[in-house]
Amino acid sequence: MSNFSDLDMLYDYEKDTSAAAVGYMTFSTKASDSDLITRYMQLAQEASKVSEQTRKLILKNGGIA
Numbered sequence: 217m218s219n220f221s222d223l224d225m226l227y228d229y230e231k232d233t234s235a236a237a238v239g240y241m242t243f244s245t246k247a248s249d250s251d252l253i254t255r256y257m258q259l260a261q262e263a264s265k266v267s268e269q270t271r272k273l274i275l276k277n278g279g280i281a
Contacts, residue, residue, distance in 0.1 A: 223279045230270040230281070237263035 237260050244256035271281035 223274065223277050226270055226274045226277065227279065230267055230274060233263050233267040233270060237261075237267060 240256045240260035240263060244253045244260065247253045247256060274281045
């Protein structure tokens with residue numbers, strides 16, 4: 217079993233939230249229903265916010281974001 221540091225976990229989480237933001241944005245460009253587009257855009261924005269907060273935590277813990 218591998219030992220992961222908090223920084224390793226933050227890097228992984230930041231990668232996932234960034235990928236989610238990109239995915240939701242892509243889905244919004246493929247949708248034709250305006251309500252669905254709005255929801256995907258909201259999800260992309262929230263994922264972006266979480267990604268930004270995670271990058272700040274990475275920097276605070278001495279990592280490179």
